[in-house]
Structure formats: structure tokens, C-alpha cells
Amino acid sequence: MGLFERSLPDVQLFKIADLAVNWGRASSLWPMTFGIACCAIEMMAVGAATFDMDRFGAGAFRATPRQADLMIVAGTVNAKMALIVKRLWDQMPEPKYVMAMGACTVGGGPYWKHGYNVVKGIDKFVPVDVHVPGCPPRPEAIIEGVRFLQRKIMAKRVLAKGAEGTPDFTGISVSPGTVGILEPTVRMPAPPAAPAAEGARA
Amino acid sequence: MADAMTSNAASAPAKTLLLPGDPRPPDLHVDVRTQELQINMGPQHPSTHGVLRVAIWVDGEIVTRAEPDIGYLHRCAEKIGESVSCIQYVPYTDRYDYLAAMNNNLGYCLAVEKVAEVEVPEKAQYVRTVAVELNRIASHLMAVGTYGLDLGAFTPFFYAFREREEILRLLEWICGARLTYNFIRIGGVMRDMPAGWAADVRKFLDVFEERLDEFNDLLTHNHIFVGRTANVGVIPPDMAIRYGLTGPNLRGSGLRYDLRREQPYLLYDRFQFDVPVGTGLKGQVGDCWDRYWVRVLEMRECVRIIRQALDQMPATGEIMAKNVRHLAFKSKPGEGYFGIENPRGELGYYLISDGGANSYRSRIRAPSFCSLSILESMLPGTMLADAVAIIGSIDIVLGEVDR
Amino acid sequence: MTAAEALEQLRKDGQGDGVELFAGPKDAALLVRRERVKAVLRHLRDARAFGCDLLVMVTGTHLTEKKDAKGVLVRAAGFEVIWHLRSVTQHHLLAVKCRLPIDDPRVDSVADLWPAADWHERETWDLVGITFTGHPNLRRILLPEGWEGHPLRKDYVYPKEFGGINLEVDAPWPTP
Numbered sequence: 001m002g003l004f005e006r007s008l009p010d011v012q013l014f015k016i017a018d019l020a021v022n023w024g025r026a027s028s029l030w031p032m033t034f035g036i037a038c039c040a041i042e043m044m045a046v047g048a049a050t051f052d053m054d055r056f057g058a059g060a061f062r063a064t065p066r067q068a069d070l071m072i073v074a075g076t077v078n079a080k081m082a083l084i085v086k087r088l089w090d091q092m093p094e095p096k097y098v099m100a101m102g103a104c105t106v107g108g109g110p111y112w113k114h115g116y117n118v119v120k121g122i123d124k125f126v127p128v129d130v131h132v133p134g135c136p137p138r139p140e141a142i143i144e145g146v147r148f149l150q151r152k153i154m155a156k157r158v159l160a161k162g163a164e165g166t167p168d169f170t171g172i173s174v175s176p177g178t179v180g181i182l183e184p185t186v187r188m189p190a191p192p193a194a195p196a197a198e199g200a201r202a
Numbered sequence: 203m204a205d206a207m208t209s210n211a212a213s214a215p216a217k218t219l220l221l222p223g224d225p226r227p228p229d230l231h232v233d234v235r236t237q238e239l240q241i242n243m244g245p246q247h248p249s250t251h252g253v254l255r256v257a258i259w260v261d262g263e264i265v266t267r268a269e270p271d272i273g274y275l276h277r278c279a280e281k282i283g284e285s286v287s288c289i290q291y292v293p294y295t296d297r298y299d300y301l302a303a304m305n306n307n308l309g310y311c312l313a314v315e316k317v318a319e320v321e322v323p324e325k326a327q328y329v330r331t332v333a334v335e336l337n338r339i340a341s342h343l344m345a346v347g348t349y350g351l352d353l354g355a356f357t358p359f360f361y362a363f364r365e366r367e368e369i370l371r372l373l374e375w376i377c378g379a380r381l382t383y384n385f386i387r388i389g390g391v392m393r394d395m396p397a398g399w400a401a402d403v404r405k406f407l408d409v410f411e412e413r414l415d416e417f418n419d420l421l422t423h424n425h426i427f428v429g430r431t432a433n434v435g436v437i438p439p440d441m442a443i444r445y446g447l448t449g450p451n452l453r454g455s456g457l458r459y460d461l462r463r464e465q466p467y468l469l470y471d472r473f474q475f476d477v478p479v480g481t482g483l484k485g486q487v488g489d490c491w492d493r494y495w496v497r498v499l500e501m502r503e504c505v506r507i508i509r510q511a512l513d514q515m516p517a518t519g520e521i522m523a524k525n526v527r528h529l530a531f532k533s534k535p536g537e538g539y540f541g542i543e544n545p546r547g548e549l550g551y552y553l554i555s556d557g558g559a560n561s562y563r564s565r566i567r568a569p570s571f572c573s574l575s576i577l578e579s580m581l582p583g584t585m586l587a588d589a590v591a592i593i594g595s596i597d598i599v600l601g602e603v604d605r
Numbered sequence: 606m607t608a609a610e611a612l613e614q615l616r617k618d619g620q621g622d623g624v625e626l627f628a629g630p631k632d633a634a635l636l637v638r639r640e641r642v643k644a645v646l647r648h649l650r651d652a653r654a655f656g657c658d659l660l661v662m663v664t665g666t667h668l669t670e671k672k673d674a675k676g677v678l679v680r681a682a683g684f685e686v687i688w689h690l691r692s693v694t695q696h697h698l699l700a701v702k703c704r705l706p707i708d709d710p711r712v713d714s715v716a717d718l719w720p721a722a723d724w725h726e727r728e729t730w731d732l733v734g735i736t737f738t739g740h741p742n743l744r745r746i747l748l749p750e751g752w753e754g755h756p757l758r759k760d761y762v763y764p765k766e767f768g769g770i771n772l773e774v775d776a777p778w779p780t781p
Contacts, residue, residue, distance in 0.1 A: 037252070041344070048363035050364070076277050083768065114286070120772070272746060276748060446661070536631035550689070
């Protein structure tokens with residue numbers, strides 16, 4: 001969703017600006033402490049010493065939705081809770097992201113059949129960016145979910161034109177050390193040595 | 203001097219600043235007018251241990267009325283207990299008290315075994331004991347770690363989690379899951395201990411005992427911590443009994459009552475262990491600090507029990523009862539209640555069986571549910587800041603409260 | 606103390622009226638007539654011989670009609686309320702039962718004898734739909750206000766939505 005889509009030309013400058021904005025957003029995700037059930041314990045484990053989500057720039061757990069930009073819904077959401085989840089999501093400032101953590105939030109989990117008041121998947125009432133399955137997911141899975149979200153954020157368009165989700169930064173040279181989290185999405189300049197060697201062999 | 207003051211007050215009735223000993227002018231309360239205010243704690247609140255909502259009415263800073271509102275995590279436990287077979291229900295029990303999943307497995311399996319008349323082999327009982335007690339340590343670590351967190355001490359949380367991760371590693375090794383184990387099955391356990399596991403448990407216990415002292419230095423005798431918990435939230439023993447409190451909450455009030463002692467299940471009658479109770483070391487008997495301290499002491503007793511269980515355990519033996527056919531398990535008709543000592547109190551399962559694969563009625567007696575009901579009468583009269591200390595000290599798990 | 610001993614003691618104390626022994630295949634219990642429930646429970650709490658000071662739990666069951674293969678009625682439709690009492694000082698567990706008719710499930714509340722019963726009775730009303738007369742605050746506890754029906758009845762139909770929130774299971778994804 002280019003902010004200046006109609007008025008501004010598509011120049012390389014905007015692509016670079018996008019990169020900077022997205023990099024800032026992706027590398028400082030502030031999750032909201034929103035533990036509901038069993039998954040919350042694993043979410044706490046991710047924040048604690050052994051797994052330490054701070055390494056990925058997403059460890060500053062905030063107690064209020066006003067300061068957070070990632071809502072990790074960790075646990076079963078039932079009819080009584082769903083209204084609260086919705087309200088908290090409404091209170092978060094843009095840009096905001098939602099991670100559905102655990103089988104219950106993905107699709108009802110073990111309560112999909114006989115859980116008369118369990119909401120079978122939180123994507124029925126809030127838009128979900130990342131689904132992390134598992135009952136509960138391991139901390140590594142949560143970290144992977146956060147990294148996946150970071151890649152997704154990097155592919156957003158803020159100023160530059162073009163469809164979202166297709167990162168096209170051709171012409172912008174990025175040195176691999178600057179944006180370490182982006183490697184799978186952003187096309188890096190290929191290391192020169194290996195292809196040359198393969199070509200020589202062929 | 204007092205006379206001088208009174209004469210002074212009499213000559214100047216408009217004076218608003220009063221010194222101790224001054225006679226109170228009759229119209230003072232008109233000037234200082236307070237209004238009752240309702241505030242809402244939760245369900246999204248960092249120190250309510252999950253999705254608990256407490257509506258609190260305060261007058262100034264004093265709580266006048268408190269009303270816990272639960273049900274934000276109601277997951278239809280009892281309906282599912284009727285709708286799926288007994289064998290299928292075991293993994294669900296993990297998810298109610300997710301901090302002590304082994305204990306929940308055990309409670310349910312013992313209840314089914316009582317109704318269905320299943321004899322569990324000795325080796326399986328020892329393995330169960332070790333697993334359950336390890337999980338009890340993990341649960342208490344979580345309780346005391348997050349209790350520090352509630353009161354503003356962030357560091358103990360990390361220290362508690364360091365040990366907890368060790369236990370989770372051991373439990374993961376034995377059953378493959380970090381949190382929801384499904385390890386204790388009806389008739390025995392899922393599998394025997396892997397080679398080298400027992401040695402690793404012993405190694406952990408040695409390290410853990412030393413680190414518990416470290417933890418004590420960090421939190422137990424910390425002046426700020428003691429100041430916030432001693433003499434706060436005192437529960438007298440008779441009140442604790444009337445409200446159905448069990449486990450560390452009851453023992454914190456000075457009553458030596460532990461189901462592992464009173465009606466030994468598993469093999470608890472073979473082990474030597476103490477039942478620690480609150481003694482009012484820092485304040486009155488039954489205050490928040492006592493309940494915290496009972497949990498810390500219990501961890502030491504768990505270490506003792508695990509050591510003895512590992513020593514006495516036969517090297518080989520059956521781990522699953524012979525007469526349990528898991529694919530076509532049918533209980534005998536009958537009904538029974540079985541209560542065990544969960545880290546949070548008496549966890550009971552009441553089952554009615556029709557003779558089919560499902561139980562006709564399965565009711566969970568959740569200790570947190572009973573402990574939480576005391577809030578309504580305990581919070582009025584306390585300071586608002588102490589409400590967090592009190593809620594943290596009774597150590598609830600909302601998954602179990604709401605089921 | 607077993608249920609049989611408890612019944613004997615109750616008769617000795619002159620409280621045995623309307624109480625009989627429910628000898629199930631496993632746990633035995635005292636089966637008490639509805640009008641006598643509160644008096645018997647009060648006696649169990651106060652009498653020195655019983656001393657049941659800890660109310661473990663209160664729960665209810667919806668019993669459906671059941672006939673055996675020959676069509677003989679094994680179990681009549683109705684409700685059952687069970688109180689489990691424990692004595693902290695004398696270390697015993699007693700179960701007290703009461704049968705209620707299907708069309709009038711109401712029984713006296715014991716919330717004034719044990720404050721612990723307050724929430725248990727609210728939960729039993731919420732999930733099973735048994736009315737406890739004399740309860741100070743009998744309203745839903747686990748389910749939200751405005752919920753219809755009592756889920757633990759055997760004829761309960763799962764709702765499709767509540768308060769604008771869809772509670773149905775998604776259709777499975779189309780297979781390619």
C-alpha cells in the first residue's frame with residue numbers, strides 16, 4: 001500500500017526508504033504479553049534465558065497493547081475471551097501484526113469437536129499474519145514464527161509502488177551483514193567464487 | 203502541652219491540619235470526601251497469572267470489594283471427558299494444569315484405575331513418582347519465579363527458569379514433550395526410563411540443591427520482598443479450611459496436611475519426607491511469605507523423594523499393567539473419587555462409569571478453583587498494591603480454574 | 606470412616622431419618638432425601654464424631670433413562686448431586702448423594718455452612734442446571750452471561766455462535 005502511490009514516481013530512492021523503514025519495523029517487534037493458556041508458558045520460556053527472543057529483536061514484552069506491535073495470541077480463545085482479544089487488537093497502533101500460536105488459535109486444536117464455547121481459530125475475528133502450529137509449539141517454533149514475520153514485514157511496500165509480498169529490490173546493493181534477517185527474501189549479490197568454479201567444471 | 207493544643211484548636215476551629223492527639227472537629231469528614239472507584243484488573247494483565255479478571259472497588263487505596271470473574275479459559279473439560287474414551291482423555295488432562303501436567307495425568311489415571319480395577323506394576327509406580335516429583339519442582343519454580351516477577355523482582359524469574367529448563371529437558375528426554383507430557387498412561391507409564399536418564403536426574407539434583415540456596419539469597423530474605431509479603435494476606439487455618447484450600451496454601455497457614463501422608467497413593471509410604479508448614483518466620487502464620495516459603499521448602503522434599511525413589515527402584519520390571527488393552531479399553535461400571543496432592547493442592551477426579559469406553563461423568567476437583575474463591579473475602583480491607591501479592595501467593599493456574 | 610459406619614453413627618445421633626446407604630460398585634455413599642440434605646450435612650460438619658470440616662467438592666450429574674437388554678428400567682431419568690466431605694483432623698472422606706427428579710432439580714444450598722460451596726454450586730448450576738435454593742448469588746460462573754442451556758446435560762446441542770462470534774468448525778480445505 002504505497003502511501004504516495006498516485007503522486008510520486010517510482011524511483012529507487014523509495015525502494016531504499018522502504019528497506020530502511022521495514023528493517024526498522026522488523027528488527028524491533030514489541031510483542032504484547034498476552035498469555036492465555038498453556039502456550040503462554042512456552043512464550044515465557046522464549047523470553048527467558050535459554051531461548052532469549054531478544055536476539056531477534058523481539059524480546060521487549062509489553063504489558064499494554066498501546067506499546068506493542070505484535071500480538072502473540074498464546075492459548076485457547078473461547079467465546080468470552082474472543083471479545084477481549086478483538087478489543088485489544090483494536091487498541092494496538094498501526095502497523096500491527098498477529099501471531100496465532102498453538103493449535104487452538106490456529107483451528108480449535110483438541111477442542112475443535114466437543115469444545116462448545118471454543119472459537120475454532122482466531123482468524124475468524126482478527127487477521128492473522130503467522131500461524132505457529134503445535135500443542136504447544138516449541139520455543140524454536142515461536143522463534144521461527146517471529147523470523148517468518150520479519151521476512152514478511154521486509155516484503156511490505158511503504159513508499160514504493162508494486163504488489164506486496166514480492167520483494168523486488170533489484171538494483172539496490174545490500175551487503176549481507178547489514179540485514180542479516182532478510183537473507184531468504186532479499187536477493188543478495190551471489191558470492192562470486194562458487195558459480196565461477198561450477199561454470200569452469202561444466 | 204496537650205491542653206495548650208486543645209485550647210488552640212478551640213480558639214481556631216477553621217484549622218484543617220491536625221496533629222496526633224488533637225480532638226477531631228466534627229465536620230472534618232466533610233472536607234475530605236472520598237469516592238468509591240471501580241477498577242478492573244485483567245483479563246489481560248501481566249500479574250494475574252493468565253486470564254483472570256478481578257473487578258475491584260477501592261476507597262482511596264483500600265480495597266472495599268473484590269469480585270473475581272473467571273471463565274475466560276473455559277475449555278469444556280467435563281463435556282470432553284464424557285465424549286471421548288478414557289484413553290483418549292489422558293492428553294486433555296495435561297492441558298488443564300499445564301504447569302504440572304504429570305500430576306494431572308497421574309490423578310486421572312489413578313481415578314480410572316480405581317474404577318476399572320487395574321493393578322499397576324511396581325517399576326511403573328517408581329517411574330511415576332520420579333516424573334511427578336520432578337514436575338512438582340518445575341511447577342514450584344514457576345510459582346516462586348513469577349511471584350518475584352509480580353512483586354517487581356525480575357532476576358529470580360530468570361534463575362528459576364534456568365533450573366526449570368533443565369527439568370524440562372529431562373522430562374522431554376523421557377517422553378518427548380516439554381510441557382504436555384501424556385507420559386503416565388492408564389495402567390502404567392508410556393515407556394521405561396531411557397539409559398542414562400537416572401544418572402542425569404541425580405546430577406541435576408546435586409546441582410539444584412546448591413542453586414536453591416542461591417535462589418534463597420536472591421529472593422527469600424530480600425528486604426523488599428519480605429516487606430511486601432510478610433504480614434500481607436494472612437489466612438488463618440480455620441478460614442483456609444472453610445474455603446476448601448489445600449496444598450501449600452493450607453500448609454502455609456500452619457496446618458500439616460498432605461495427601462501424600464494422609465492417604466498414601468503410589469508408593470509414598472515407602473519414602474521419608476517432611477511436610478513443611480508455615481511458621482510465621484517473617485510475620486504472622488499464614489501470610490504471603492509463609493505460602494512462598496512452604497513452596498521453597500517443598501522443593502527440597504521433592505529432591506529427597508526423587509533420590510529415594512531412584513535408589514529403591516528395581517532395575518527391570520514391567521511398566522504397563524497386563525490387563526489393560528488400550529485399543530479396546532472398557533471400564534467397569536461404578537463410580538469413584540480419587541484425590542492426589544497436586545503442587546497446588548488436592549486434585550481430584552470423580553468418575554462415574556457406565557461400563558463403556560467413555561466415562562458417564564467426569565468431574566475435576568481443581569485446587570486452584572477452590573483457592574481462588576477465597577479472594578472475594580480476603581481482598582477487602584487490604585491495600586490495592588497488596589492485591590497483586592495476594593493473588594500471586596495463592597498460585598493459581600487459570601487453565602485449571604476454568605477447565 | 607466408611608459410609609456404612611457413618612450411617613450407623615448418624616442413626617445413633619438421631620439423624621438417620623431419610624438417609625440410606627448407596628452401595629455402588631466402588632465408592633459407597635450416603636443417599637439422603639432432598640428435604641434432609643442440609644440438616645445431615647450440617648450434622649456431619651458439626652458433630653464431633655464426623656468433623657467433616659473440608660468440603661472437597663459439590664457436583665451434579667444428569668442421569669438419562671437406561672434400560673437393560675430385556676427392557677427393564679435400570680436407571681430412572683433424573684439428577685444427582687454429590688457432596689464430598691473430608692475431615693482434616695480425622696482423615697476420612699465421605700460422599701453424600703441426593704437424587705432429584707428430572708422436572709424439578711432443586712436442592713438446598715450449603716454455601717452458608719461452607720463458603721467453599723459458593724463457587725461449586727454456581728458451577729453446578731452453570732453447567733448442569735441444578736438450582737440451589739438459598740444461594741446468595743446463583744449466576745453463571747464459567748460461561749458468559751446470556752449463554753443458553755446447560756452444557757453438561759446429555760441432550761445439550763452445541764451452539765453455532767455467541768455474541769457475534771462464530772463457534773463453528775471451518776469446512777475442511779478442498780483437496781486438490
